[in-house]
Amino acid sequence: MEFKPTEISISKMFGGYNKRYKHYSPTLGCSMNFHIFFPPSSSPSLKFPVLYWLSGLTCTDENFIAKSGAQRAASSEGVALIVPDTSPRGLNVEGESDSWDFGVGAGFYLNATQEKWKNWKMYDYVVKELPTLLHENFPELDTSRASIFGHSMGGHGALTIYLKNLDKYKSVSAFAPIANPVNCPWGLKAFTNYLGENKADWEEYDATCLVSKYNDVSATILIDQGEDDKFYKDQLLPQKFEEACKKVNVPLLLRLQPGYDHSYFFIATFIDDHIRHHAQALNL
Numbered sequence: 001m002e003f004k005p006t007e008i009s010i011s012k013m014f015g016g017y018n019k020r021y022k023h024y025s026p027t028l029g030c031s032m033n034f035h036i037f038f039p040p041s042s043s044p045s046l047k048f049p050v051l052y053w054l055s056g057l058t059c060t061d062e063n064f065i066a067k068s069g070a071q072r073a074a075s076s077e078g079v080a081l082i083v084p085d086t087s088p089r090g091l092n093v094e095g096e097s098d099s100w101d102f103g104v105g106a107g108f109y110l111n112a113t114q115e116k117w118k119n120w121k122m123y124d125y126v127v128k129e130l131p132t133l134l135h136e137n138f139p140e141l142d143t144s145r146a147s148i149f150g151h152s153m154g155g156h157g158a159l160t161i162y163l164k165n166l167d168k169y170k171s172v173s174a175f176a177p178i179a180n181p182v183n184c185p186w187g188l189k190a191f192t193n194y195l196g197e198n199k200a201d202w203e204e205y206d207a208t209c210l211v212s213k214y215n216d217v218s219a220t221i222l223i224d225q226g227e228d229d230k231f232y233k234d235q236l237l238p239q240k241f242e243e244a245c246k247k248v249n250v251p252l253l254l255r256l257q258p259g260y261d262h263s264y265f266f267i268a269t270f271i272d273d274h275i276r277h278h279a280q281a282l283n284l
Helices: 063-067 070-077 122-137 153-164 185-195 199-203 232-236 238-247 264-282
Strands: 006-013 016-025 030-038 048-054 080-084 141-151 172-175 221-226 252-257
Touching (some): 016 070, 016 122, 030 063, 030 070, 030 122, 048 153, 048 264, 063 264, 070 080, 080 122, 122 141, 122 153, 141 153, 141 264, 153 221, 185 199, 185 232, 221 232, 221 238, 221 264, 238 252
Parallel strands (some): 048 080, 048 141, 141 172, 172 221, 221 252
Antiparallel strands (some): 006 016, 016 030, 030 080
């Protein structure tokens, strides 16, 4: 089993390089892929801050790299992009691929407590295993300067991980995040299966619930939400998160974008703002 990451592809872009790696993950019990975009370097001694991207339902580590156009701003700002997969793969757990919004491609960035889904520990993978792997294998990365962002299920992951680890990340942002999963169909399905029936356990992975507990937030949280997103009203619920932030004076910039949907066209349109938002925090 290859614990050290092995490079499996490379492509040049905006002066930097998209590199894809595979490694065996002890946390998840399977082989995993992830991407790094390395911006161009003017000096071998220069270390890049890292910006983790968490993708949404059905995505792999490839969607964001191919569709977002984030590399242009990351290159000019000197920020490395780290893009993991969205769930364990290849474990052949019964029912893991029965639906698009649960199981494979739908890890929800939590640590499952139900025996059947015991390998679904994407929270520990993103927060613990991956940063350690990067620190030990990529000397050009400064993993002590890190921020996090994501889309939809990944926006949920970014917000919850940030709030529970304010000492580890300089900033957070999200595109159309599942902001209050305990109150939406996607969340109910995932949390019931991964975490069981105890609602208190669900709240540990709900940004709207967490922000009242972990509210020592200094950097403004940036969220973009398309107003023509078909999931906006019943699945994403950003206004619930906005209300919770107001109650505890957490700085939030929620931008409703008229005419935009849930797709990567929406993400590509506003990605530069998000990269700059994080670069500012990372370079303080």
